[in-house]
Amino acid sequence: MDQDPRPDVTLLLTDASLDADERANRLLPIVYDQLRATAQKVMASESPGHTLQATALVHEAYLKLLGNREVPWQNQAHFYGAAAEAMRRILLDHARTRKRVKRGGGKAKISLELAGVADLAKDDEPEAILAFDDAFGRLESESPDAAAVVRLRFYAGLTVPQTAQALGISARTVDRQWAFARAWMLREIKRASQNETADEDHE
């Protein structure tokens, strides 16, 4: 494993002169590339059906980019923010590709077993990922705080305490917002799924 931290990433994380958007804009492509490379490498070497966790990927990417270097948590949080966004895009790209590949086999019913949504190699249901992402997008506009929790926990795989630290809120608040987001998103997905089925019935 390449443990050499890339100095640019460490700098990006710790450079106080950067504003948040600037930092995110510069961080995202690096993290995205690294994540995608790792994901592809792992998927290439895995037998089909093996589950690959987004969390593991993100941490692998972290190690690749920063090694074991000590970075203050607040600055690490920038990384996880970028990683979450990158992961989300990778999942989406992947799901869209898979969906194209699967086209012709009839429209698959959206499975609600979204627990496995981030199992990249177990992607029989790209629709599930797309539906999840739609719901997440709506959550972001409806309840940005809860979405921020989902972003870090789901896409970047942070723990409750880590998420709490990164967002500067209490662990209890993270738990509550997580519970809310979970309930809210599931309801959204179910609704969307029913609407779609209804649309199909009209055709």
Add this chain to the structure above:
Amino acid sequence: MTEPQRRKAEEIFAEAIDVPRPERDAFVAEKCAGDPKLEREVYELLESHDDASKEGFLSGPTLGGVESLESQPSALDEGPGSSVGSYKLLEQIGEGGFGVVYMAEQSEPINRRVAIKLIKVGMDTKQVIARFEAERQALALMDHPGIARVFDAGSTPSGRPYFAMELVRGVPITEYCDSARLGTRERLSLFAGVCRAVHHAHQKGVIHRDIKPSNVLVTLHDGVPVPKVIDFGIAKATSARLTERTLFTEFRQFVGTPEYMSPEQAEMSGLDVDTRTDVYSLGVLLYELLTGTTPLDPRQLREAGLAEILRIVREVEPPRPSTRLSTLGDAATTAAASRGIDAGRLVRSLRGELDWIIMMALEKDRARRYDSASALAEDLERAMRDEPVRAGPPSAAYRLNKFVRRNRAAVFVTSALLAMLVAGTAGTTIGLVRSNRAEAVAMAEALRASDASALAAERASEAERQAAIAEAVNEFLNRDLLSHASPELTPDPNVTVRTVLDRARDSIGGRFADQPLVEAGVRNTLGSTYSALGLYETAREQYERALELRRRELGEEHEDTVATSGTLAGVLLELGEYERAREMYAEAIRRSTVLHGPLDVTTLRLRQGLAQLEERSGDRADSVTILREVVDAYESTGLSASNDGLGARNSLAFSLDRMSQFDEAIEIFEAVLPEREALLGPDHPDTLVTMGNLALTLNNVGRFEEAATLFDRTIARSRRVLGPDHDYTIMLEGNLALSYQFLGRNDDAEIRFVRSLEAYEDIFGSDHPTTLHAAHNLGSFYASIGRFEDAEPLLVRALERRRELLGEDSFDTQASMGILGRLYFQQQRFDEAEPLITDALRLARESLGPDHEAALAFMNMLASMYAAQQRYDEAIPLYRETIAALKRVMPEGFVGTGVTCFGLARALSASERWEEAEPVWLEAHEILSATFGPEHPRTIATIDGLIRSLESQGKEAEAGEWRSRLPVPASEG
């Protein structure tokens, strides 16, 4: 819904999920207070929340495994009140890197309280359960009051694996001991109970794999503390094998408690752990119980990355408990206080036996640990009864040897010397190959051993003084040498070992002014280590000082003094100081004969050393004579089939080989081999040495195919027994390369030559004599197949380094000069070749005598070079001189004599001195056809030469007769 409404809904929802279900409706109704829209929203969310839990929505991969100790149960996961299988979770009673432990109530099939361990999300539940199922039967067989039973494993509704086990209401053993302020003895007896319990599990075939204080709980039964080991079978079920590709998640789980991890668990090789892994962890636990801290610095481990953690666990030798305590400062005072004594007494109570016992349990090499947990318990109980314990003080020599072994120092030294006697005809060369100072080294080892056993014998009379010396030597080495060594291990073993040794040597200074015998012991050990590293000059200094001290303190006659003389002689031999070495051996033998008798093993070993010296310094006949006497001595005492007797016979055969008495050599090797196999087993290193020697002799008589086959077989065993990186294995590969070289399998040869050079560089560093041997051999090989440009840098470097390290008196240096000279000669660079070869000849004559084989080889080489330059008037007398000497020294029919005759005959023919040439061609033909067979190109070349000289003299009839012996029509010229 308005923004404030939505926020409100979110808030009420979040509170409601914490409200017990029966009261939830009332709670929501009250909070929403007549806002039906809000109330509906909250209800929908709550319903969706329940669905999410049921369907496992967003419960899987999100947590990964990054939670470590700060893990806390999420409100969304199973918690108090949830049902898991037939268990109802009550309250949380513990947590760790793996997850959370709950007290739970079981209703079916019996009503009881159990502990439920919920493994955190992120593990493959199916695999965990499958692994548990695989061990379930063995687990069921365990029945011991010291073991908490594991009842069941399964998967929770949210998909997490869980284990149900006997509920133990206790505290970790370390906490218990400290809070009860138990003294050392009480701690030991409690701990012995833990060992017994673990041993019971081992007997049922269950290995714990994760013994640590939080898995060893103490409960009170009627006021009596009873240890109970929990979590048997769980580590195995939950641990995925660590591989290179292990992702961060597993990595964090994996390093949950590196302090207790055994070195073999830290191997990435996937080596299976066995019961001795638990013995190691028990050792760590005992260490902690007695000193209050773990052997490996937890802070250092916490700060290290994965690779570094693994390295520390595998390599860093912890200080002994007593040493650790005396360096702890305040922490030692605290540790002592919780044991109800003062720090000084605590240190004293550990020093000696307890130190030894713990260190034996913590051996990095599991073969050196207690082989079972009960053996550890028994030794502790012996210590408590003040009986002698099985674990001994790690002897200084042993410690160092171990240290050196980790760094792969020399045990067997290759000495495949010159393929140069036969330098005559450019292009084709035949090698005289030697190898193997194994016997010399083995002897030196044996002498060191006898040094130690002498020490032991004397213990009876002056036990205390000797023990004090041994202890002081150990202390010094452990503290000054090994403690410096551990943190500094760098990838270049030679440099590190050397640095460390030098530091230890320099720190001796005047600190042993009052304890000369301690200093002698330390110097002796340093000497043997330097010697093992090939740093003979420094080794000599240490031995000289040790000898001086022992002479002064113990007198010339004392057996320790005599033993030191013998070891010093061995180093002098390596340094090429044959005269002094001979004197020392002679004196040591005389004194040993007086002390022990002429037939005693010690005396005989010294005589074997002397034989080695004679052999090396050129007096082969003497060497054989001495060895025959030694072999006879063993026979007369009925010990010829003993290990020592077999060793002597092996040495004799080796010397006979060097005398070109191959038939007898082979006969003896072939007799010794099955005896060693029977006595020591087919895989014993000594057996392998005999096999390797036999292969070498087969090689020397030209039975290359057989030699290669036997080398191959020996290598296979050696790889298995000693390891692929062991220097003996590598030496064998180097020798196999020589067989291949002779078989013309140049590609096979090259691979092995290169590999052995690289391996030696890794093991010994690039300047070690053995590495230089390998460079020399590879260079010679390249030279012999005409790859001069590859050969030159290797040979130049070998010469430079040898000159610097060994001096010009060393045969190795002279060999380098000769072989490089020959390379230049092959390249027609005569101006560079000539001074090298003449210097080599002069030096060899000075240090080894005019009749030594090396001197003769250089003479032959020089003569060949003169001939190549058409300086026949110089070449011919030199050839004649060489042949005369060879006939004097070597047996009849010696192949080198034949080859030299070949050179002379060619020179004579080239000068058209046909009459003189004829008998020389004839002699060359006799020897070469006997050695290589009638159809070998070289044999045929002699016939060719003979025919030409006959024809030139007009002896047509004889010429015709010879022509008819040619297998194919003779070619012109």
